[in-house]
Amino acid sequence: MAAQGARSETILVVGGGIAGITTAVEAAEAGAEVVLVERGPSLGGRVAQLSRYFPKLCHPTCGLEINYQRIRGNRRLRVITMATVAAVTGDRGAYTARIETRPRHVTARCTGCGDCARASQTRVPNPYNYDLDTVPAAHLAHPMAYPMRYVIADSVIGTPEADRIEAACRYGAVDLGEEPGAFDMVVGAVVWATGWRPYDAAKLQPYGYERHANVITNVEMERLAATTGPTLGQILRPSDAKPAKRVAMIQCAGSRDHNHLPYCSRICCLASLKHAAYLREAYADAEVDIYYIDIRAHDKLESFHARIKADPRVRFIKSKPASISENEAGDPVLHGEDTLTRDLYETAYDMVVLAIGMAPTAGDAMPEAALETDEYGFIVAAETLGGGMFSAGVAAGPLDVSLSVQSATAAALKAIQAVRGG
Amino acid sequence: MAGAETATYDLGFAKWVAGNISGADKLSMCMQCGMCSGSCPIGTQMDHGPRKLIMMIRAGMRDAVLSANTLWNCTQCYNCTVRCPRGIPVTEILQGLATVAVAEGHAGGEPTARFSEAFWWSLAKFGRTDERLVTSRFYFSAGLAEGVRKSRENLAIALRMIKARRMHLGAPHKIKRRKNLQAILAKAREIEARGAGEGD
Structure with missing residues (x-):
């Protein structure tokens, strides 16, 4: 351990998704000082973008609300949004983290009334709905935002529209002059909970995600099913807003493929089973075909698989489809070999x-922190820089929500040991 | 047990293929997903798609594998190889199996195999392919009667091709220094008979 310089027992948690929130809350409730840094304007991450969880089909709003309350009630935990970690140097117990912030243009005086959004004229892409729709330039990141504070898109700053937005705010919460910033922070341990991104579907060339309007991804399906999504929870296909009643799911689209992601992503089987449940709930005459190599529903998830399988309107076809074309009606057409009947x-x-x-996201914007990754690009607990750096949730490898929470709790304990132990 | 009706299985076949066919050491990676068979542009014209053929190799169906038209109808478009999620060189393996099928006399009736033989005969003999000789050798490889029938059927085309100077009369085209080619081929046969390449 480094003997020189300032020392700190503060734990820095990078990423405000379910793993980062859990790490931060667990560590703070155990008595540690914690700083949670989130890149976006709100906590919640990918979990906030889910309509419902498998296997119980409950809504993530409930778990997020409990966690937000735990954050609010804990003085040892500080949340910094719209901020990224640019670099970490130093040694365990005495790291210097360089934090860079982007302007939100809305201060803590914001009450979330929405007058600024009503004063906005331009609309900007909405990453919360995977860009399936747009939001006003002044907007709330999502209905379960934390902090419950609006954000103004950079694209309108310096225009007359920004002045109108400022004038519309009755609480004086708009700060159009806010600049990007940066500061250093001394911390004792770092937990990377930087999550994941959906694999780029356009790379699966034979499936024509970019060519066929009615070929969508599972994360987009999640938004279509969500009441806070672009269709307000109605599952309509993109080309003509017709109810999607005959739907195919293609498993391992990118995963377990040496041309794409060589590993199993672990969540996609259960996500598709859940999507089948969404469709069967939405339409009494819905028919779902799940094309699979093998269904990986282990342990407590197996009964959910059994439940979906018992539905005669959900068919399981053992095949990895080879390609997708489109007919005159705009319907996507699947081509392949059913490996059990051996029919094309x-x-x-x-x-x-x-x-x-x-x-993995580690390759996207790797901070200068001598992070170690595994052969696939997921972050592993590093022995470098004194061994005080850990990873939690999907930053460490493909996990579902409940396993991410377990991983996050483990990371909180390791981080506490790192700052307290010898 | 043995009888004309009984199918025989060579339980060591998969192992033999893995050890003797180029690229087939990766066959154990196959997870039977069906991507290859689904991607094959002429899958409907094969006795068995590549996925099924791999399953048959595993099952030890040596004779059925080596006499499958799959080996001969493959156009070597490499769709299966490029898309295989496990990186199995399917096209290369089919080619290797076709070579074994010829050597063991399983490919006699296959037009593609007969054409390949005629093509190679011309190439080895003259160093070039001669359209007339390759074509007639291919036609007559199906028997005298079939050879005469096919030759007559295509006579008009041949004459038009000669007129358009797309086919020539007289001695076949040859390369210079054919002896060097023969020496190269003799060395290749010697190496093949040893069962290993020079570097092995």
Whole structure:
């Protein structure tokens, strides 16, 4: 351990998704000082973008609300949004983290009334709905935002519209002059909970995600099913807003493929089973075909698989489809070999959902922190820089929500040991 | 047990293929997903798609594998190889199996195999392919009667091709220094008979 310089027992948690929130809350409730840094304007991450969880089909709003209350009630935990970690140097117990902030242009005086959004004229892409729709330039990141504070898109700053937005705010919460900033922070341990991104479906060339309007991804399906999504929870296909009643799910779209992601992403089987449940709930005459190599529903998840399988309107076809074409009606047509009957098929659907996997984010914007990654790009607890750096949730490898929470709790304990132990 | 009706299985076949066919050491990676068979542009014209053929190799169906038209109808478009999620060089393996099928006399009736033989005969003999000789050798490889029938059927085309100077009369085209080619081929046969390449 480094003997020189300032020392700190503060734990820095990078990423405000379910793993980062859990790490921060667990560590703070155990008595540690914690700083949670989130890149976006709100906590919640990918979990906030889910309509419902498998296997119980409950809503993530409930778990997020409990966690937000735990954050609010804890003085040892400080949340910094719109901020990234640019670099970490030093040694365990005495790291210097360089934090860079982007302007939100809305101060803590914001009450979340929404007058600024009503004063906005331009609309900007909405990453919360995977850009399936747009939001006003002044907007709330999502209905379960934390902090419950609006954000103004950079694109309108310096225009007359920004002045109108400022004038519309009755609480004087708009700060158009806010600049990007940066500061250093001394911390004792770092937990990377930087999550994942959906694998780029356009790379699955034979499936024509970019060519066929009615070929969507599983994360987009989640937004279509969500009441806070672009269709307000109605599952309509993109080309003509027709109810999607005959739907195919393609498993391992990118995962377990040496051309794409060589590993199993672990969540896609259950996500597709859940999507089948959404469709069967939405439409009494819905028919779902799940194309699979093998269904990986282990342990407590197996009964959910059994439940979906018992539904005669959900068919399981053992095949990795080879390609997707489109017929005159705009229906996507699947081509491939049913490996059990050995027949070549050519089947049309209203909509096809690609069960794309989880890609690591470590390669996207790697901070200068001598992070170690495994052969796939997921972050492993590093022995370098004194061994005080850990990873939690999907930053460490493909996990579902409950396993991410377990991983986060473990990371909180390791971080506490790192700052307290010898 | 043995009888004309009984199918025989060579339980060591998969192992033999893995050890003797180029690229087939990766066959154990196959997870039977069906991507290859689904991607094959002429899958409907094969006795068995590549996925099923791999399953048959595993099952030890040596004779059925080596006499499958799959080996001969493959157009080597490489769709299966490029898309295989496990990186199995499917096309290369089919080619290797076709070579074994010829050597063991399983490919006699296959037009593609007969054409390949005629093509190679011309190439080895003259160093070039001669359209007339390759074509007639291919036609007559199906028997005298079939050879005469096919030759007559295509006579008009041949004459038009000669007129358009797309086919020539007289001695076949040859390369210079054919002896060097023969020496190269003799060395290749010697190496093949040893069962290993020079570097092995």
